[in-house]
Amino acid sequence: MVRVRFAPSPTGLPHIGNIRTALFNYLFAKHNNGKFILRIEDTDRERYREDALDAIIKGLKWLGINWDEGPDIGGEYGPYFQSRRIEIYHKYAKKLVDEGKAYYCDCSPERLKRVREEMRAKKLNFMYDRHCRKRNIKSDPTDPSTVIRFKMPLSGETCFDDVLRGKICFDNSTQDDIILIKSDGFPTYNFAVVIDDHLMGITHIFRGEEFISSAGKHKHIYDALGWEPPKMVHLAMILGKDRSKLSKRHGATSIMEFAEQGFLPEAMMNFLALLGWSPKDDREILSKDELVERFSLDGLSTKPAVFDIEKLEWMNGEYIRMMEVEKLTENLIPYYRKWGWINGEKYDVEYLNRVSAAMQERLKKLTDIKELGFYFFQEPSGYDEKGVRKQFKRDRIPWMKFVLEKFENLDNWREEKLEKVIAEGMEKFGVGAGKLIHPIRLAVSGLTRGPGLFELLEILGREKTIARIKRAINWIENNVEE
Ligand code: GLU
Ligand code: ZN
Numbered sequence: 001m002v003r004v005r006f007a008p009s010p011t012g013l014p015h016i017g018n019i020r021t022a023l024f025n026y027l028f029a030k031h032n033n034g035k036f037i038l039r040i041e042d043t044d045r046e047r048y049r050e051d052a053l054d055a056i057i058k059g060l061k062w063l064g065i066n067w068d069e070g071p072d073i074g075g076e077y078g079p080y081f082q083s084r085r086i087e088i089y090h091k092y093a094k095k096l097v098d099e100g101k102a103y104y105c106d107c108s109p110e111r112l113k114r115v116r117e118e119m120r121a122k123k124l125n126f127m128y129d130r131h132c133r134k135r136n137i138k139s140d141p142t143d144p145s146t147v148i149r150f151k152m153p154l155s156g157e158t159c160f161d162d163v164l165r166g167k168i169c170f171d172n173s174t175q176d177d178i179i180l181i182k183s184d185g186f187p188t189y190n191f192a193v194v195i196d197d198h199l200m201g202i203t204h205i206f207r208g209e210e211f212i213s214s215a216g217k218h219k220h221i222y223d224a225l226g227w228e229p230p231k232m233v234h235l236a237m238i239l240g241k242d243r244s245k246l247s248k249r250h251g252a253t254s255i256m257e258f259a260e261q262g263f264l265p266e267a268m269m270n271f272l273a274l275l276g277w278s279p280k281d282d283r284e285i286l287s288k289d290e291l292v293e294r295f296s297l298d299g300l301s302t303k304p305a306v307f308d309i310e311k312l313e314w315m316n317g318e319y320i321r322m323m324e325v326e327k328l329t330e331n332l333i334p335y336y337r338k339w340g341w342i343n344g345e346k347y348d349v350e351y352l353n354r355v356s357a358a359m360q361e362r363l364k365k366l367t368d369i370k371e372l373g374f375y376f377f378q379e380p381s382g383y384d385e386k387g388v389r390k391q392f393k394r395d396r397i398p399w400m401k402f403v404l405e406k407f408e409n410l411d412n413w414r415e416e417k418l419e420k421v422i423a424e425g426m427e428k429f430g431v432g433a434g435k436l437i438h439p440i441r442l443a444v445s446g447l448t449r450g451p452g453l454f455e456l457l458e459i460l461g462r463e464k465t466i467a468r469i470k471r472a473i474n475w476i477e478n479n480v481e482e
Pocket of ligand 1: 008009211
């Protein structure tokens, strides 16, 4: 039975790399009918952030990455928290001390600082000088004046197998006597991760390659406890398009910011899955079910993955286009509320659906509608400058007046009728369609581009169309030189 875990530390908001790790664990579990576990590694009490924890939970739920077990929190599984498992870590730390594989250390911070400075003066990397290794201090894991350190072998080398990279070895002499239990009684990451991965029956670990050197240390602890480590899969790092460390500059924000910007969870999942994994054909749009079905170890790469925000936007646009119109409306409504475009419980769903249908092709992110479709909800507060220069010339006024008058007297506000008015205008003035269409579009929307004009006008309705054309004519008369 495959059992994997996502083990975030709630010290900062979860970013693309964290969530990609969660996703790969999840896809691997689902592909193998295994279990996916969420374990919160909250043993660093100084760096702990409540908002980070909330964001992790929210982010996973938003993406639909659900965990399969955990303590019951009112009919739902909660995550495991390491901070609630302290006795377990103490028990194993004591065992290692009893067996002579770990020891209490009472070195004061001042002493350690002095050692650090001496080593720095000699241009050496800091390593604890093992002062207490043979002193046999008696203490207890809860005693704040001592920590528990691991007795690293002093020579030889230690190796572990990485599924993607093969055997990875470390020279033991470079390994420090790492701390297992800190003076505050909490375990270190290195210790708790080993204990929990073993006790929770984890079979495979997927995590970022920045943990490779930690895995070398963990191997010693596994050996000391006589345990077999899980299979290790260290995922390639994710870089920005310029091949530098991924950051906000590349548009890589925390996961919930993507949600707020109007990315769809389905698109986000699809996009993340392709960061370091490939289905080995040219398909890029893959549903959650398809990802689960196709996810496999041999599609994983050790070459850095590149985060390309434009690709994410393209993909998101594809998902928006695949949506049912009604579903798109449902997704847009929260934004409309946020922007004050609709208020209260009363709104015209029919109207919103027509707006969705008109705009569906044009959105990459849900929030794009703020700039591209505001005029369905608000009067334009100005006109596109370039558009004004090209379309709002004074000689257009008679043409616009003609269209206006015809619109006012139309018996039926339908696309076909609107189109006929333009055709009549072309005939009458001997001009191309664009000469009539463009200024009208600019008048009603303030923009030079958008959905088909007749569709737009039909949705907008007669009243608003007429008012806006009048207003634009007025504006030209007052603002454009002869
Ligand atoms: N708590 C570690 C982190 O947040 C987990 C690393 C691991 O998966 O072992 O990155
Ligand atoms: Zn010491």
